[in-house]
Amino acid sequence: MKPFALKNRHHGLKEQIIHFCLISAATVSILTTFGVLFSILFEAIEFFQMRSFWYFITGTEWSPGVDDSKFGAVPIFAGTFMITLIAMAVAVPIGLGSAIFLSEYASDFLRDKLKPLLEILAGIPTVVYGFFAAITVAPAIVNFFDSLGIHASFNSALASGIVMGIMIIPVISSLSDDVIRAVPDSQRKASLALGMTQGETISSIVLPSALPGIISAIILGLSKALGETMIVVMAAGLRPNLSWNPLEDMTTVTVRIVDALVGDNEFNSPDTLSAFALGLVLFVVTLILNIISISLIRKFKEKYKVNTL
Amino acid sequence: MSNYSGSQASNPFYDPSLNKRHFKAKAFKSFSIAAIIFSISFLIFFLGDMVYKGLPAFQQSYIQIEVTYTEKTIAFTRKAIDRKYRKVVSRAWLRDIPKRVKANPELLGTTQMTWVLLNHQVDQYLKGHYYKVKAKDLKLIQAMQEQGKIELHFNKIFFTHGDSKIPENSGFKSAVVGSILTLLVTMVVAFPLGVMTAVYLEEFAEDNRWTQLVEVNINNLAAIPSILFGLLGLAVFIALFGMPRSSPLVGGLTLALMTLPIIIVSARAALRSVPDSIRQAGYGLGLTKVQVVQDHVLPLAFPGIMTGSIIGLSQAMGETAPLIIIGMIAFIPDAPSSIFESATVMPAQLFTWAGMPERAYVERTAAGIMLLISVLISLNTLAIYLRKRFEVKW
Amino acid sequence: MSQKNSTKISVQNLNLHYGDNHALHGIDMDIHTNQITALIGPSGCGKSTFLRCLNRMNDLIKSVRIEGKVIIDNKNIYDKDVDEVAVRKRIGMVFQQPNPFPKSIYENVAYAPLKHGITQKGSTCDELVEKSLIQAGLWNEVKDKLSTPGTSLSGGQQQRLCIARTIAISPDVILMDEPTSALDPISTEKIEALMLELKQQYSIIIVTHNMQQAGRVADMTAFFHLGDLIEYAETETIFINPAKQKTEDYITGRYG
Structure with missing residues (x-):
């Protein structure tokens, strides 16, 4: 009798099959990313064969669906920028403030109660936020500015921007909270022992330490705002509008994508394909933001040797 | 935070320069509290707003009137009810009369006092919302209301029907x-x-x-x-x-x-x-x-x-x-x-x-x-x- | 050994509870100016807890309740009209693990003086940083790299940076909580030499696990056991001729 059994060949085969299945599964995620990229890229290339890329990037007139249709996306980018700016103006201070409260001031008891509530906020579907923006916030804004004698549109950038900001609060607060809590307690103690107030300790020691993570959270929120669709589809306008006034109606990249694809246009018309050109822009921008965000959080992790983020 | 108001010369730890710093620290804390309060109260307001707007949908208005089931009214369902009610009841309810008779053949040839679904405009009026109902019909509704012939029932349709172009007939x-x-x-x-x-x-x-x-x-x-x-x-x-x-x-x-x-x-x-x-x-x-x-x-x-x-x-x-x-x-x-x-x-x-x-x-x-x-x-x-x-x- | 009788800190009947746990039992102790006082005892004896009472760091722990008095300059620091921030400004602290801020060496030292308004940005601040680093015996090692992160230094250097950071705000007292237990013998030696240097200007209270260290640096030594102050006397007395059996047992290594 041999002291060690020879490798069971049948057994080896089974292991190999399983191994192969696992690799195939892992490949799907790669295929998906490239699937998204190429499905957008090919249609977008088709679009740019029909229309000028340069005009798309720099043109200020967007008028699809007419004989002399024009596809200058600048007003669309501007609207996206404005609504995103409003959203971030709401989400950054409130999200960060909430994170600071939860991680630095709240007792464990309070924290255990409040965190799930913020998670509910994070779990509300965007279509619901959109409904809320259109049916509650937008009319309230119109009424408020009416009482001041200022005209505001029912599809104002302000309404969708504010609600989008609220949607992003938990994105920023959750990650920032994790990062702030990962700053070692010895830092706080050292600062307090030097006779610093708690506020000074947080603002001068804790927050600067957590800064890469916080910026990463903000960038993640920014990327969410740029790609957000339902809120703007339901509460923002359809009209490409190059304006600085947040009370006017404006449109965004995502709104135009939906608008182009939901109609009964022919698939190969420039009207439809323009959606893919806009989608390509969105893809590239959010990809870059994500890469920046990931590298920042990696830096933070290395600095404090935390693995929980 | 301790009370540091004492300014006696006997207190060697009295440091007036700290007042400003404590004030800043308090302002900072207040800001963070305000942020979390905003987040949470938004959530409460938002959920409350949805419940306030959505709760009425779980009830639907019905009117108790006579419905006549004959061969003729199955063919022309509008005729099943008195002419004066035609503008207030739901078209969808009338449309379903043949289905109802098919399910209960004994109904044929009878006239029943039945709770009939009202249309959405009347329903909205009864729920106190914006409505578009003609003055004549409104009078009728008010009269029926006084006789207790209008009631809000649990809205079963919402759970048993799909979408519909007729609002009162649409469900989830x-x-x-x-x-x-x-x-x-x-x-x-x-x-x-x-x-x-x-x-x-x-x-x-x-x-x-x-x-x-x-x-x-x-x-x-x-x-x-x-x-x-x-x-x-x-x-x-x-x-x-x-x-x-x-x-x-x-x-x-x-x-x-x-x-x-x-x-x-x-x-x-x-x-x-x-x-x-x-x-x-x-x-x-x-x-x-x-x-x-x-x-x-x-x-x-x-x-x-x-x-x-x-x-x-x-x-x-x-x-x-x-x-x-x-x-x-x-x-x-x-x-x-x-x-x-x-x-x-x-x-x-x-x-x-x-x-x-x-x-x-x-x-x-x-x-x-x-x-x-x-x-x-x-x-x-x-x-x-x-x-x-x-x-x-x- | 100079026999200074001026009392810097007078602790009177100090009791401390962590929730239901009575951790310090009626401690009475006078700590003298310009001396090094060592607190020794087995782990969990309350020596570190006691140390943290002296600059009100225990206030940060929610479940802690403190009774009794800690009198500094004729004022009980637990009086209602005393601001704990002002207390900590006067009673500096160095921790077991070196914990420099993730800022430059310069900023580590300048941070507290600037916030306290002891100095303004500019040449006076530069001077203060230099002076503090010289006092902490670190200047020659770091003078060419003041803008590099404090965390890039070695453990021993980091700890001296923490000491420099503490003395930059000229406290009266420096509390040290096992400052060398995380360090190698050479760094430990440097810190001990530094302590002897610093006691000319400051009163130092050090918690240590290492009895030899207490023997080497301390003028006075206090032996804690299970929340009680068993014996408090001049270091020589404690080590050579302790009054209490428990002290002797500990000194001779029967437990601890």
């Missing part, structure tokens, strides 16, 4: 069925793929460029805006593979790709939390790697994997944008019976209703939101419960 059922079918496809695809990917990355993969590529990819996949997955679904599943537009199949596959990174990330975390000693114990017994993972590591990681999958499921349940792109906002009166038929899902139905001009749809949208959010909160609570219940500290 086909959207619920559509959601279930779609999410079934999603989980059947995403769960095994996600878990297998996680097992591969955590247990089998060597740290080489290929593995790093997969990891970077998963991170990026999670950050791609959901609407772009809709573009993928449209270009690949529908245009390239020729799958039926608007179907739960395409919707489910699209959502599966979005859910994949969530499941992978949580499954990896769950696998990582299983201590190496378990694996070494397995190898010590002469088990192969596959046996160790399959029989010892995976069962221990299972609760964590379930938690992540439930969270992924609840996110997919609320997703709308990509489904709009692949056409799942079609008008669907009847619930789909297979994953190849046209269907809509809960959030898409809400989107459709939200765009309707009639006031009656607003309360239906809010009611649908109440249902959807209840389900989502329940799912998340379940996930948290699972996490707490099976959490093992190694």
Whole structure:
């Protein structure tokens, strides 16, 4: 009798099959990313064969669906920028403030109660936020500015921007909270022992330490705002509008994508394909933001040797 | 904070310069408290607003009048009721008279006092909302109200009907069925793929460029805006593979790709939390790697994997944008019976209703939101419960 | 050994509770100016807890309740009209693990003086940083790299940076909580030499696990056991001729 059994060949085969299945599964995620990229890229290339890329990037007139249709996306980018700016103006201070409260001031008891509530906020579907923006916030804004004698549109950038900001609060607060809590307690103690107030300790020691993570959270929120669709589809306008006034109606990249694809246009018309050109822009921008965000959080992790983020 | 108001010369620790600094510290704290209060009160206001707007939808107005069932009224259903009521009752209710007689043949030839569904304008009037009802009809309604012949009943239709162009006849059922079918496809695809990917990355993969590529990819996949997955679904599943537009199949596959990174990330975390000693114990017994993972590591990681999958499921349940792109906002009166038929899902139905001009749809949208959010909160609570219940500290 | 009788800190009947756990039992102790006082005892004896009472760091722990008096300059620091921030400004602290801020060496030292308004940005601040680093015996090692992160220094250097940071705000007292237990013998020696240097200007209270260290640096030594102050006397007395059996048992290594 041999002291060690020879490798069971049948057994080896089974292991190999399983191994192969696992690799195939892992490949799907790669295929998906490239699937998204190429499905957008090919249609977008088709679009740019029909229309000028340069005009798309720099043109200020967007008028699809007419004989002399024009596809200058600048007003669309501007609207996206404005609504995103409003959203971030709401989400950054409130999200960060909430994170600071939860991680630095709240007792464990309070924290255990409040965190799930913020998670509910994070779990509300965007279509619901959109409904809320259109049916509650937008009319309230119109009424408020009416009482001041200022005209505001029912599809104002302000309404969708504010609600989008609220949607992003938990994105920023959750990650920032994790990062702030990962700053070692010895830092706080050292600062307090030097006779610093708690506020000074947080603002001068804790927050600067957590800064890469916080910026990463903000960038993640920014990327969410740029790609957000339902809120703007339901509460923002359809009209490409190059304006600085947040009370006017404006449109965004995502709104135009939906608008182009939901109609009964022919698939190969420039009207439809323009959606893919806009989608390509969105893809590239959010990809870059994500890469920046990931590298920042990696830096933070290395600095404090935390693995929980 | 201590009270530092004492300014006696006897206090060697009295330091007036600290007042300003304490004030700043307090302002900073107040700011953070204000932020959290804003977040929480928004949530309360928002949920309250939805309940306030949605609760009336769970009741619907009925009027008690005589309905005559004859051959003639089955052919011309408008004639089944007195002429003066024709403008206030629901067209949909009258349209269904033949169906009702078919179900209860003994009705034929009789005249019954019956609770008849009122139309949505009257319903909105009775609920105290904006309405469009002619003065003559309004008088009739008020008279009937005084006789106690108008009542609000539980709105069964909302749960048993699909969408309808007649507001009082529209319900959430086909959207619920559509959601279930779609999410079934999603989980059947995403769960095994996600878990297998996680097992591969955590247990089998060597740290080489290929593995790093997969990891970077998963991170990026999670950050791609959901609407772009809709573009993928449209270009690949529908245009390239020729799958039926608007179907739960395409919707489910699209959502599966979005859910994949969530499941992978949580499954990896769950696998990582299983201590190496378990694996070494397995190898010590002469088990192969596959046996160790399959029989010892995976069962221990299972609760964590379930938690992540439930969270992924609840996110997919609320997703709308990509489904709009692949056409799942079609008008669907009847619930789909297979994953190849046209269907809509809960959030898409809400989107459709939200765009309707009639006031009656607003309360239906809010009611649908109440249902959807209840389900989502329940799912998340379940996930948290699972996490707490099976959490093992190694 | 100079026999200074001026009392810097007078602790009177100090009791401390962590929730239901009575951790310090009626401690009475006078700590003298310009001396090094060592607190020794087995782990969990309350010596570190006691140390943290002296600059009100225990206030940060929610479940802690403190009774009794800690009198500094004729004022009980637990009086209602005393601001704990002002207390900590006067009673500096160095921790077990070196914990420089993730800022530059310069900023580590300048941070507190600037916030306290002791100095303004510019040349006076530069001077203060230099002076503090010289006092902490670190200047020659770091003068060419003041803008590099404090965390890039070695453990011993980091700890001296923490001391420099503390003395930059000219406290009256420096509390040290096992300052060398995380360091190698050479760094430990440097810190001990530094302590002897610093006691000319400051009163130092050090918690240590290491009895030899107490013997080497301390003028006075207090032996704690299970929340009681068993014996408090001049270091020589404690080590050579302790009054209490428990002290002797500990000194001779019967437990601890």
